[in-house]
Amino acid sequence: MVKAEGVHKRFGRLEVLRGIDLEVGRGEVMCLLGPSGSGKSTFLRCINHLERINSGRLWVDGELVGYREAGGKLHELHENEIARKRAEIGMVFQSFNLFPHMTALENVTLAPIKVLGVGRDEARRRARELLARVGLSDKVDSYPVALSGGQQQRVAIARALAMRPKLMLFDEPTSALDPELVGEVLDVMRGLAHDGMTMIVVTHEIGFAREVADTVVFMDAGVVVEAGAPAQVLGRPRNERTRAFLEKVL
Amino acid sequence: MPVRRPGRWVAAAIVLVIAASIVRSIVANPHFQWGVVGHYMLDSRILHGVVATIYLTFLAMAIGIVLGVVLAVMRMSPNPILSSASWLYIYFFRGTPVLVQIIFWYNIAALFPRINLGIPFGPSFVHANGNSLITVFVAAMLALGLNEGAYMAEIVRAGIISVGEGQTEAAASLGMRRLAIMRHIVLPQAMRVILPPTGNETISMLKTTSLVYTIGFAELFYEASQIYGATYQTIPLLIVASIWYLILTSIAYVGQHFIERRYGRGFTRAQRVTMRERWLGIGRGDGERAAAR
Numbered sequence: 001m002v003k004a005e006g007v008h009k010r011f012g013r014l015e016v017l018r019g020i021d022l023e024v025g026r027g028e029v030m031c032l033l034g035p036s037g038s039g040k041s042t043f044l045r046c047i048n049h050l051e052r053i054n055s056g057r058l059w060v061d062g063e064l065v066g067y068r069e070a071g072g073k074l075h076e077l078h079e080n081e082i083a084r085k086r087a088e089i090g091m092v093f094q095s096f097n098l099f100p101h102m103t104a105l106e107n108v109t110l111a112p113i114k115v116l117g118v119g120r121d122e123a124r125r126r127a128r129e130l131l132a133r134v135g136l137s138d139k140v141d142s143y144p145v146a147l148s149g150g151q152q153q154r155v156a157i158a159r160a161l162a163m164r165p166k167l168m169l170f171d172e173p174t175s176a177l178d179p180e181l182v183g184e185v186l187d188v189m190r191g192l193a194h195d196g197m198t199m200i201v202v203t204h205e206i207g208f209a210r211e212v213a214d215t216v217v218f219m220d221a222g223v224v225v226e227a228g229a230p231a232q233v234l235g236r237p238r239n240e241r242t243r244a245f246l247e248k249v250l
Numbered sequence: 251m252p253v254r255r256p257g258r259w260v261a262a263a264i265v266l267v268i269a270a271s272i273v274r275s276i277v278a279n280p281h282f283q284w285g286v287v288g289h290y291m292l293d294s295r296i297l298h299g300v301v302a303t304i305y306l307t308f309l310a311m312a313i314g315i316v317l318g319v320v321l322a323v324m325r326m327s328p329n330p331i332l333s334s335a336s337w338l339y340i341y342f343f344r345g346t347p348v349l350v351q352i353i354f355w356y357n358i359a360a361l362f363p364r365i366n367l368g369i370p371f372g373p374s375f376v377h378a379n380g381n382s383l384i385t386v387f388v389a390a391m392l393a394l395g396l397n398e399g400a401y402m403a404e405i406v407r408a409g410i411i412s413v414g415e416g417q418t419e420a421a422a423s424l425g426m427r428r429l430a431i432m433r434h435i436v437l438p439q440a441m442r443v444i445l446p447p448t449g450n451e452t453i454s455m456l457k458t459t460s461l462v463y464t465i466g467f468a469e470l471f472y473e474a475s476q477i478y479g480a481t482y483q484t485i486p487l488l489i490v491a492s493i494w495y496l497i498l499t500s501i502a503y504v505g506q507h508f509i510e511r512r513y514g515r516g517f518t519r520a521q522r523v524t525m526r527e528r529w530l531g532i533g534r535g536d537g538e539r540a541a542a543r
Protein backbone atom coordinates (compact mmCIF):
# COMPACT_ATOMS: atom_id res chain seq x y z
CA MET A 1 0.00 0.00 0.00
CA VAL A 2 2.85 2.36 0.87
CA LYS A 3 6.37 2.01 -0.41
CA ALA A 4 9.30 4.33 0.20
CA GLU A 5 12.66 4.18 -1.55
CA GLY A 6 15.55 6.41 -0.55
CA VAL A 7 13.29 9.24 0.64
CA HIS A 8 15.23 12.40 1.49
CA LYS A 9 13.82 15.60 2.96
CA ARG A 10 15.68 18.80 3.79
CA PHE A 11 14.48 21.92 5.59
CA GLY A 12 17.02 24.44 4.37
CA ARG A 13 20.37 22.94 5.31
CA LEU A 14 18.93 20.57 7.88
CA GLU A 15 18.54 17.06 6.47
CA VAL A 16 15.56 15.56 8.30
CA LEU A 17 15.15 12.36 6.30
CA ARG A 18 18.30 10.72 5.01
CA GLY A 19 17.14 7.87 2.84
CA ILE A 20 14.08 6.05 4.14
CA ASP A 21 13.17 2.63 2.71
CA LEU A 22 9.94 1.14 4.00
CA GLU A 23 7.02 -0.93 2.86
CA VAL A 24 3.54 -1.30 4.33
CA GLY A 25 1.19 -3.92 2.95
CA ARG A 26 -2.57 -3.61 2.61
CA GLY A 27 -4.33 -4.04 5.96
CA GLU A 28 -1.09 -3.79 7.89
CA VAL A 29 -0.39 -1.54 10.86
CA MET A 30 3.03 0.05 11.11
CA CYS A 31 4.14 1.95 14.20
CA LEU A 32 6.96 4.48 13.92
CA LEU A 33 8.93 5.02 17.11
CA GLY A 34 11.89 7.18 17.84
CA PRO A 35 13.13 10.21 19.77
CA SER A 36 11.72 13.60 18.84
CA GLY A 37 13.49 15.13 15.88
CA SER A 38 14.15 11.70 14.40
CA GLY A 39 12.02 12.55 11.33
CA LYS A 40 9.10 10.18 11.90
CA SER A 41 6.42 12.91 11.76
CA THR A 42 8.06 14.45 8.71
CA PHE A 43 8.02 11.08 6.96
CA LEU A 44 4.34 10.68 7.76
CA ARG A 45 3.60 14.14 6.34
CA CYS A 46 5.48 13.25 3.15
CA ILE A 47 3.10 10.36 2.55
CA ASN A 48 0.19 12.70 1.83
CA HIS A 49 2.44 15.37 0.39
CA LEU A 50 1.98 17.91 3.17
CA GLU A 51 5.78 18.03 2.85
CA ARG A 52 7.41 17.53 -0.51
CA ILE A 53 10.35 15.16 -0.67
CA ASN A 54 13.67 16.25 -2.11
CA SER A 55 14.71 12.92 -3.57
CA GLY A 56 13.74 9.27 -3.59
CA ARG A 57 10.41 7.74 -4.50
CA LEU A 58 7.24 7.34 -2.48
CA TRP A 59 4.25 5.33 -3.69
CA VAL A 60 0.77 4.98 -2.24
CA ASP A 61 -1.30 2.20 -3.76
CA GLY A 62 1.11 1.91 -6.65
CA GLU A 63 1.06 5.61 -7.55
CA LEU A 64 3.79 8.16 -6.91
CA VAL A 65 2.92 10.69 -4.21
CA GLY A 66 2.68 14.29 -5.37
CA TYR A 67 4.62 13.70 -8.58
CA ARG A 68 4.41 11.98 -11.90
CA GLU A 69 7.38 10.50 -13.62
CA ALA A 70 8.11 11.30 -17.24
CA GLY A 71 11.37 10.65 -19.02
CA GLY A 72 13.16 9.74 -15.80
CA LYS A 73 12.24 13.10 -14.23
CA LEU A 74 9.73 13.91 -11.50
CA HIS A 75 7.14 16.58 -12.17
CA GLU A 76 5.06 17.88 -9.30
CA LEU A 77 1.35 17.26 -9.78
CA HIS A 78 -1.20 20.01 -10.12
CA GLU A 79 -2.75 21.18 -6.87
CA ASN A 80 -6.11 19.65 -7.74
CA GLU A 81 -4.60 16.21 -8.40
CA ILE A 82 -2.70 16.36 -5.13
CA ALA A 83 -5.97 17.22 -3.38
CA ARG A 84 -7.71 14.25 -5.06
CA LYS A 85 -5.04 11.86 -3.81
CA ARG A 86 -5.06 13.33 -0.33
CA ALA A 87 -8.80 12.66 -0.17
CA GLU A 88 -7.99 8.93 -0.20
CA ILE A 89 -5.61 9.19 2.75
CA GLY A 90 -6.94 9.99 6.21
CA MET A 91 -4.78 11.91 8.65
CA VAL A 92 -5.11 12.45 12.38
CA PHE A 93 -3.01 15.14 14.01
CA GLN A 94 -1.43 15.49 17.41
CA SER A 95 -3.34 18.74 18.03
CA PHE A 96 -6.68 17.34 16.66
CA ASN A 97 -7.20 20.36 14.37
CA LEU A 98 -10.98 20.10 14.47
CA PHE A 99 -12.71 23.05 12.83
CA PRO A 100 -13.76 25.08 15.88
CA HIS A 101 -16.59 26.94 14.14
CA MET A 102 -18.43 23.71 13.31
CA THR A 103 -20.20 21.13 15.43
CA ALA A 104 -18.87 17.57 15.61
CA LEU A 105 -21.39 16.54 12.95
CA GLU A 106 -20.45 19.42 10.64
CA ASN A 107 -16.78 18.58 11.07
CA VAL A 108 -17.46 15.05 9.85
CA THR A 109 -19.84 15.93 6.99
CA LEU A 110 -17.90 18.87 5.50
CA ALA A 111 -15.38 17.01 3.32
CA PRO A 112 -17.73 14.27 2.06
CA ILE A 113 -20.17 16.98 0.91
CA LYS A 114 -17.62 19.43 -0.52
CA VAL A 115 -15.01 17.02 -1.87
CA LEU A 116 -16.85 13.79 -2.70
CA GLY A 117 -20.15 15.44 -3.57
CA VAL A 118 -22.15 13.22 -1.22
CA GLY A 119 -25.70 14.44 -0.57
CA ARG A 120 -26.30 16.28 2.69
CA ASP A 121 -28.70 13.71 4.17
CA GLU A 122 -26.51 10.78 3.22
CA ALA A 123 -23.44 12.53 4.66
CA ARG A 124 -25.27 13.21 7.92
CA ARG A 125 -26.52 9.66 8.22
CA ARG A 126 -23.03 8.30 7.72
CA ALA A 127 -21.49 10.89 10.08
CA ARG A 128 -23.88 9.83 12.84
CA GLU A 129 -22.86 6.23 12.24
CA LEU A 130 -19.18 7.11 12.47
CA LEU A 131 -19.63 9.24 15.57
CA ALA A 132 -21.49 6.32 17.15
CA ARG A 133 -18.63 4.03 16.21
CA VAL A 134 -16.16 6.26 18.10
CA GLY A 135 -18.61 6.41 21.01
CA LEU A 136 -19.81 9.98 20.61
CA SER A 137 -23.49 9.65 19.70
CA ASP A 138 -24.40 12.14 22.42
CA LYS A 139 -21.91 14.79 21.24
CA VAL A 140 -23.11 15.14 17.64
CA ASP A 141 -24.15 18.78 18.03
CA SER A 142 -21.33 19.88 20.35
CA TYR A 143 -18.71 22.36 19.28
CA PRO A 144 -15.11 21.18 19.72
CA VAL A 145 -14.51 23.67 22.54
CA ALA A 146 -17.09 21.78 24.63
CA LEU A 147 -15.34 18.43 24.14
CA SER A 148 -12.45 16.89 26.05
CA GLY A 149 -9.20 16.21 24.23
CA GLY A 150 -9.99 12.53 23.89
CA GLN A 151 -13.44 13.28 22.50
CA GLN A 152 -11.99 15.81 20.05
CA GLN A 153 -9.47 13.29 18.79
CA ARG A 154 -12.20 10.70 18.31
CA VAL A 155 -14.23 13.22 16.27
CA ALA A 156 -11.05 13.84 14.24
CA ILE A 157 -10.78 10.11 13.55
CA ALA A 158 -14.45 9.98 12.50
CA ARG A 159 -13.84 13.00 10.25
CA ALA A 160 -10.98 11.20 8.50
CA LEU A 161 -12.97 7.95 8.19
CA ALA A 162 -15.88 9.79 6.58
CA MET A 163 -13.77 10.06 3.42
CA ARG A 164 -13.54 6.23 3.27
CA PRO A 165 -9.74 6.38 3.12
CA LYS A 166 -7.64 3.44 2.01
CA LEU A 167 -4.88 4.45 4.38
CA MET A 168 -4.85 6.22 7.74
CA LEU A 169 -1.94 8.26 9.05
CA PHE A 170 -1.74 9.03 12.77
CA ASP A 171 0.72 11.69 13.89
CA GLU A 172 1.21 11.20 17.63
CA PRO A 173 -2.56 11.03 18.16
CA THR A 174 -2.36 10.68 21.95
CA SER A 175 0.61 12.92 22.78
CA ALA A 176 -1.53 15.98 23.58
CA LEU A 177 -3.94 14.05 25.79
CA ASP A 178 -4.21 13.73 29.54
CA PRO A 179 -3.10 10.22 30.56
CA GLU A 180 -6.59 9.07 31.50
CA LEU A 181 -7.92 10.01 28.03
CA VAL A 182 -5.29 8.12 26.04
CA GLY A 183 -7.09 4.80 26.39
CA GLU A 184 -10.33 5.86 24.69
CA VAL A 185 -8.46 7.01 21.58
CA LEU A 186 -6.27 3.90 21.45
CA ASP A 187 -9.39 1.75 21.75
CA VAL A 188 -10.84 3.36 18.63
CA MET A 189 -7.57 2.85 16.77
CA ARG A 190 -7.40 -0.76 17.91
CA GLY A 191 -10.89 -1.29 16.50
CA LEU A 192 -9.84 0.21 13.18
CA ALA A 193 -6.82 -2.04 12.96
CA HIS A 194 -9.02 -5.01 13.78
CA ASP A 195 -11.35 -4.07 10.89
CA GLY A 196 -8.43 -4.27 8.51
CA MET A 197 -7.55 -0.59 7.97
CA THR A 198 -4.03 0.08 6.72
CA MET A 199 -2.46 2.37 9.30
CA ILE A 200 0.83 4.15 9.87
CA VAL A 201 1.08 5.43 13.42
CA VAL A 202 3.72 7.71 14.85
CA THR A 203 3.49 7.10 18.58
CA HIS A 204 5.20 6.86 21.91
CA GLU A 205 2.72 4.27 23.15
CA ILE A 206 4.96 1.21 23.24
CA GLY A 207 2.19 -0.97 24.63
CA PHE A 208 -0.09 -0.12 21.72
CA ALA A 209 2.71 -0.81 19.22
CA ARG A 210 3.47 -4.16 20.79
CA GLU A 211 -0.16 -5.23 20.73
CA VAL A 212 -1.47 -3.83 17.44
CA ALA A 213 1.43 -3.30 15.05
CA ASP A 214 2.45 -5.77 12.38
CA THR A 215 5.70 -3.90 11.95
CA VAL A 216 7.51 -1.62 14.35
CA VAL A 217 10.03 0.81 12.92
CA PHE A 218 12.58 2.59 15.05
CA MET A 219 13.89 5.82 13.52
CA ASP A 220 16.70 8.06 14.67
CA ALA A 221 18.40 11.04 13.03
CA GLY A 222 16.53 10.66 9.75
CA VAL A 223 17.20 6.98 9.10
CA VAL A 224 15.48 3.69 9.88
CA VAL A 225 17.60 2.10 12.56
CA GLU A 226 15.62 -1.07 12.98
CA ALA A 227 12.40 -2.50 11.59
CA GLY A 228 10.61 -5.76 12.18
CA ALA A 229 7.95 -7.57 14.15
CA PRO A 230 7.08 -5.95 17.50
CA ALA A 231 8.35 -8.90 19.49
CA GLN A 232 11.73 -8.62 17.84
CA VAL A 233 12.23 -4.81 17.75
CA LEU A 234 10.70 -4.16 21.16
CA GLY A 235 11.65 -7.44 22.84
CA ARG A 236 15.11 -8.21 21.48
CA PRO A 237 16.40 -5.01 19.84
CA ARG A 238 19.60 -5.60 17.90
CA ASN A 239 20.70 -2.01 17.68
CA GLU A 240 22.26 -0.13 20.59
CA ARG A 241 20.28 3.07 19.86
CA THR A 242 16.97 1.18 19.90
CA ARG A 243 17.89 -0.41 23.20
CA ALA A 244 18.85 2.95 24.75
CA PHE A 245 15.59 4.55 23.58
CA LEU A 246 13.41 1.72 24.84
CA GLU A 247 15.12 1.77 28.22
CA LYS A 248 14.20 5.45 28.55
CA VAL A 249 10.53 5.13 27.58
CA LEU A 250 9.64 1.82 29.20
CA MET B 251 -18.44 41.78 51.82
CA PRO B 252 -17.00 43.31 48.66
CA VAL B 253 -13.74 45.23 48.98
CA ARG B 254 -14.27 48.94 49.80
CA ARG B 255 -13.06 51.25 47.08
CA PRO B 256 -13.18 54.84 48.37
CA GLY B 257 -10.97 56.03 45.47
CA ARG B 258 -13.72 55.15 43.03
CA TRP B 259 -16.24 57.35 44.78
CA VAL B 260 -13.87 60.33 44.90
CA ALA B 261 -13.00 59.98 41.21
CA ALA B 262 -16.68 59.61 40.29
CA ALA B 263 -17.56 62.76 42.23
CA ILE B 264 -14.85 64.80 40.49
CA VAL B 265 -15.89 63.61 37.04
CA LEU B 266 -19.58 64.31 37.77
CA VAL B 267 -18.88 67.89 38.89
CA ILE B 268 -16.84 68.62 35.77
CA ALA B 269 -19.46 67.05 33.51
CA ALA B 270 -22.29 68.99 35.15
CA SER B 271 -20.51 72.31 34.69
CA ILE B 272 -19.87 71.56 30.99
CA VAL B 273 -23.52 70.61 30.43
CA ARG B 274 -24.70 73.75 32.20
CA SER B 275 -22.48 76.02 30.10
CA ILE B 276 -23.78 74.38 26.91
CA VAL B 277 -27.47 74.36 27.78
CA ALA B 278 -27.53 77.85 29.26
CA ASN B 279 -25.54 79.42 26.41
CA PRO B 280 -28.06 81.09 24.03
CA HIS B 281 -25.54 81.05 21.14
CA PHE B 282 -26.09 77.33 20.73
CA GLN B 283 -29.64 78.12 19.59
CA TRP B 284 -31.19 74.85 20.68
CA GLY B 285 -34.52 75.95 19.26
CA VAL B 286 -33.00 76.08 15.76
CA VAL B 287 -31.42 72.66 16.30
CA GLY B 288 -34.84 71.21 17.16
CA HIS B 289 -36.40 72.91 14.17
CA TYR B 290 -34.00 71.35 11.67
CA MET B 291 -33.59 67.87 13.20
CA LEU B 292 -36.44 66.45 11.11
CA ASP B 293 -36.19 68.86 8.19
CA SER B 294 -36.84 67.00 4.93
CA ARG B 295 -33.48 68.07 3.42
CA ILE B 296 -31.62 66.80 6.49
CA LEU B 297 -33.55 63.51 6.42
CA HIS B 298 -32.73 63.14 2.75
CA GLY B 299 -29.07 63.69 3.63
CA VAL B 300 -29.27 61.03 6.37
CA VAL B 301 -30.65 58.48 3.91
CA ALA B 302 -27.98 59.37 1.34
CA THR B 303 -25.24 58.99 3.95
CA ILE B 304 -26.51 55.54 4.97
CA TYR B 305 -26.80 54.51 1.33
CA LEU B 306 -23.32 55.71 0.40
CA THR B 307 -21.76 54.13 3.51
CA PHE B 308 -23.43 50.82 2.74
CA LEU B 309 -22.28 50.76 -0.89
CA ALA B 310 -18.76 51.96 -0.13
CA MET B 311 -18.35 49.34 2.62
CA ALA B 312 -19.79 46.61 0.38
CA ILE B 313 -17.28 47.46 -2.34
CA GLY B 314 -14.53 47.77 0.25
CA ILE B 315 -15.22 44.41 1.90
CA VAL B 316 -15.50 42.43 -1.34
CA LEU B 317 -12.41 44.13 -2.72
CA GLY B 318 -10.60 43.64 0.58
CA VAL B 319 -11.20 39.88 0.56
CA VAL B 320 -10.06 39.59 -3.04
CA LEU B 321 -6.96 41.72 -2.43
CA ALA B 322 -6.07 39.83 0.75
CA VAL B 323 -6.37 36.43 -0.94
CA MET B 324 -4.32 37.77 -3.87
CA ARG B 325 -1.74 39.19 -1.51
CA MET B 326 -1.26 35.78 0.11
CA SER B 327 -1.29 33.89 -3.17
CA PRO B 328 1.84 31.94 -4.12
CA ASN B 329 1.60 33.61 -7.53
CA PRO B 330 4.09 36.53 -7.36
CA ILE B 331 2.24 38.59 -9.98
CA LEU B 332 -1.04 38.46 -8.05
CA SER B 333 0.61 39.25 -4.75
CA SER B 334 2.60 42.20 -6.08
CA ALA B 335 -0.42 43.61 -7.89
CA SER B 336 -2.29 43.53 -4.61
CA TRP B 337 0.63 45.08 -2.76
CA LEU B 338 0.85 47.90 -5.29
CA TYR B 339 -2.88 48.59 -5.03
CA ILE B 340 -2.76 48.78 -1.26
CA TYR B 341 0.38 50.92 -1.37
CA PHE B 342 -1.22 53.39 -3.74
CA PHE B 343 -4.66 53.73 -2.18
CA ARG B 344 -3.43 53.84 1.40
CA GLY B 345 -0.69 56.27 0.55
CA THR B 346 -2.80 59.06 -0.95
CA PRO B 347 -5.42 61.16 0.86
CA VAL B 348 -9.00 60.01 0.37
CA LEU B 349 -10.05 63.60 -0.35
CA VAL B 350 -7.62 63.70 -3.28
CA GLN B 351 -9.02 60.37 -4.51
CA ILE B 352 -12.58 61.70 -4.34
CA ILE B 353 -11.78 64.77 -6.42
CA PHE B 354 -9.68 62.62 -8.77
CA TRP B 355 -12.56 60.24 -9.51
CA TYR B 356 -14.88 63.17 -9.97
CA ASN B 357 -12.54 64.50 -12.66
CA ILE B 358 -11.71 61.15 -14.25
CA ALA B 359 -13.60 62.14 -17.40
CA ALA B 360 -10.87 64.71 -18.06
CA LEU B 361 -8.42 61.79 -18.38
CA PHE B 362 -10.76 59.38 -20.13
CA PRO B 363 -13.40 61.28 -22.09
CA ARG B 364 -14.61 57.98 -23.54
CA ILE B 365 -14.81 54.79 -21.53
CA ASN B 366 -14.90 51.49 -23.39
CA LEU B 367 -15.64 48.07 -21.96
CA GLY B 368 -14.38 45.06 -23.87
CA ILE B 369 -11.37 42.85 -24.44
CA PRO B 370 -8.16 44.74 -23.61
CA PHE B 371 -6.36 45.70 -26.83
CA GLY B 372 -9.23 43.99 -28.69
CA PRO B 373 -12.75 44.95 -29.66
CA SER B 374 -14.89 46.81 -27.16
CA PHE B 375 -18.57 46.23 -26.61
CA VAL B 376 -19.83 49.10 -24.48
CA HIS B 377 -18.97 52.71 -25.07
CA ALA B 378 -19.85 55.52 -22.72
CA ASN B 379 -19.17 59.14 -22.36
CA GLY B 380 -16.89 59.63 -19.33
CA ASN B 381 -18.84 62.63 -18.10
CA SER B 382 -22.21 60.92 -18.20
CA LEU B 383 -20.96 57.62 -16.72
CA ILE B 384 -19.06 59.11 -13.79
CA THR B 385 -21.78 61.04 -12.04
CA VAL B 386 -21.24 62.65 -8.67
CA PHE B 387 -22.75 59.57 -7.07
CA VAL B 388 -20.56 57.10 -8.99
CA ALA B 389 -17.44 59.15 -8.26
CA ALA B 390 -18.28 59.25 -4.54
CA MET B 391 -19.02 55.54 -4.38
CA LEU B 392 -15.92 54.54 -6.33
CA ALA B 393 -13.58 56.82 -4.43
CA LEU B 394 -14.74 55.69 -0.99
CA GLY B 395 -15.15 52.02 -1.94
CA LEU B 396 -11.80 51.63 -3.69
CA ASN B 397 -10.03 53.43 -0.87
CA GLU B 398 -11.77 51.27 1.73
CA GLY B 399 -10.73 48.14 -0.18
CA ALA B 400 -7.09 48.86 0.56
CA TYR B 401 -7.72 49.12 4.31
CA MET B 402 -10.05 46.13 4.37
CA ALA B 403 -7.41 44.06 2.55
CA GLU B 404 -5.02 44.50 5.46
CA ILE B 405 -7.75 43.74 7.99
CA VAL B 406 -8.77 40.57 6.16
CA ARG B 407 -5.14 39.54 5.80
CA ALA B 408 -4.62 39.91 9.55
CA GLY B 409 -7.67 37.70 10.08
CA ILE B 410 -6.42 35.04 7.69
CA ILE B 411 -3.00 34.98 9.34
CA SER B 412 -4.67 34.54 12.73
CA VAL B 413 -6.07 31.12 11.73
CA GLY B 414 -3.56 28.44 12.64
CA GLU B 415 -1.73 26.43 10.00
CA GLY B 416 -3.10 23.22 11.49
CA GLN B 417 -6.57 24.18 10.22
CA THR B 418 -5.35 24.50 6.65
CA GLU B 419 -3.41 21.24 6.92
CA ALA B 420 -6.36 19.35 8.35
CA ALA B 421 -8.59 20.59 5.53
CA ALA B 422 -5.93 19.83 2.92
CA SER B 423 -5.52 16.31 4.29
CA LEU B 424 -9.26 15.82 3.67
CA GLY B 425 -8.67 16.60 0.02
CA MET B 426 -10.05 20.15 0.01
CA ARG B 427 -8.62 22.62 -2.48
CA ARG B 428 -7.07 25.96 -1.66
CA LEU B 429 -10.09 28.15 -2.44
CA ALA B 430 -12.51 25.77 -0.71
CA ILE B 431 -10.29 25.77 2.39
CA MET B 432 -10.24 29.55 2.30
CA ARG B 433 -14.01 29.77 2.00
CA HIS B 434 -15.16 27.06 4.41
CA ILE B 435 -12.37 26.88 6.98
CA VAL B 436 -10.16 29.95 7.07
CA LEU B 437 -12.47 32.91 6.37
CA PRO B 438 -15.26 31.88 8.80
CA GLN B 439 -12.68 31.67 11.58
CA ALA B 440 -10.90 34.80 10.43
CA MET B 441 -14.24 36.64 10.81
CA ARG B 442 -13.73 36.82 14.56
CA VAL B 443 -10.60 38.85 14.01
CA ILE B 444 -11.91 40.73 10.98
CA LEU B 445 -15.23 41.93 12.41
CA PRO B 446 -14.22 44.35 15.20
CA PRO B 447 -11.96 46.47 12.97
CA THR B 448 -14.58 46.25 10.19
CA GLY B 449 -17.15 47.72 12.56
CA ASN B 450 -14.62 50.41 13.25
CA GLU B 451 -14.20 51.03 9.52
CA THR B 452 -17.98 51.23 9.04
CA ILE B 453 -18.28 53.82 11.79
CA SER B 454 -15.36 55.69 10.30
CA MET B 455 -16.96 55.49 6.84
CA LEU B 456 -20.22 56.99 8.12
CA LYS B 457 -18.23 60.10 8.94
CA THR B 458 -15.81 59.98 6.00
CA THR B 459 -18.77 60.19 3.60
CA SER B 460 -19.01 63.86 4.65
CA LEU B 461 -15.90 64.51 2.52
CA VAL B 462 -17.85 63.97 -0.70
CA TYR B 463 -19.68 67.24 -0.05
CA THR B 464 -16.66 68.73 -1.86
CA ILE B 465 -17.90 67.26 -5.14
CA GLY B 466 -21.49 68.22 -4.35
CA PHE B 467 -22.97 64.86 -3.42
CA ALA B 468 -26.04 65.54 -1.30
CA GLU B 469 -25.26 63.59 1.87
CA LEU B 470 -25.96 64.70 5.44
CA PHE B 471 -23.16 67.20 5.86
CA TYR B 472 -23.74 68.70 2.40
CA GLU B 473 -27.41 69.29 3.17
CA ALA B 474 -26.58 70.88 6.52
CA SER B 475 -23.97 73.13 4.90
CA GLN B 476 -26.45 74.18 2.20
CA ILE B 477 -28.91 75.27 4.88
CA TYR B 478 -26.42 77.21 7.01
CA GLY B 479 -24.96 78.73 3.83
CA ALA B 480 -28.34 80.36 3.29
CA THR B 481 -29.33 81.10 6.90
CA TYR B 482 -25.92 81.64 8.58
CA GLN B 483 -27.03 79.39 11.46
CA THR B 484 -23.76 77.49 11.21
CA ILE B 485 -23.34 76.15 14.74
CA PRO B 486 -26.92 74.85 15.19
CA LEU B 487 -26.76 73.01 11.87
CA LEU B 488 -23.39 71.51 12.69
CA ILE B 489 -25.01 70.26 15.89
CA VAL B 490 -27.93 68.82 13.90
CA ALA B 491 -25.50 66.97 11.63
CA SER B 492 -23.41 65.79 14.60
CA ILE B 493 -26.44 64.42 16.43
CA TRP B 494 -27.44 62.50 13.32
CA TYR B 495 -23.92 61.13 12.89
CA LEU B 496 -24.01 60.01 16.54
CA ILE B 497 -27.34 58.27 15.99
CA LEU B 498 -26.01 56.48 12.90
CA THR B 499 -22.78 55.39 14.57
CA SER B 500 -24.76 54.13 17.57
CA ILE B 501 -26.88 51.97 15.29
CA ALA B 502 -23.71 50.65 13.65
CA TYR B 503 -22.32 49.83 17.08
CA VAL B 504 -25.36 47.78 18.06
CA GLY B 505 -25.31 45.97 14.72
CA GLN B 506 -21.65 45.14 15.21
CA HIS B 507 -22.39 43.64 18.61
CA PHE B 508 -24.91 41.18 17.18
CA ILE B 509 -22.80 40.20 14.18
CA GLU B 510 -19.77 39.56 16.40
CA ARG B 511 -21.88 37.35 18.61
CA ARG B 512 -22.91 35.27 15.59
CA TYR B 513 -19.32 34.63 14.54
CA GLY B 514 -18.16 33.90 18.08
CA ARG B 515 -19.85 30.48 17.87
CA GLY B 516 -17.63 27.64 18.95
CA PHE B 517 -15.04 29.87 20.55
CA THR B 518 -16.35 30.21 24.05
CA ARG B 519 -17.36 27.58 26.53
CA ALA B 520 -19.31 29.81 28.89
CA GLN B 521 -22.80 31.24 28.48
CA ARG B 522 -22.63 34.43 26.50
CA VAL B 523 -22.86 37.70 28.41
CA THR B 524 -25.63 39.80 26.89
CA MET B 525 -25.46 43.56 26.66
CA ARG B 526 -28.10 43.82 29.37
CA GLU B 527 -26.26 41.57 31.79
CA ARG B 528 -23.09 43.48 31.12
CA TRP B 529 -24.64 46.76 32.15
CA LEU B 530 -26.62 45.40 35.07
CA GLY B 531 -23.63 43.32 36.13
CA ILE B 532 -21.30 46.29 36.33
CA GLY B 533 -21.59 46.49 40.10
CA ARG B 534 -20.40 42.91 40.60
CA GLY B 535 -16.99 42.38 42.15
CA ASP B 536 -14.07 41.43 39.92
CA GLY B 537 -13.82 38.00 41.50
CA GLU B 538 -17.44 37.20 40.76
CA ARG B 539 -17.11 38.49 37.22
CA ALA B 540 -14.10 36.29 36.60
CA ALA B 541 -15.97 33.32 38.02
CA ALA B 542 -18.96 34.07 35.80
CA ARG B 543 -16.71 34.09 32.76
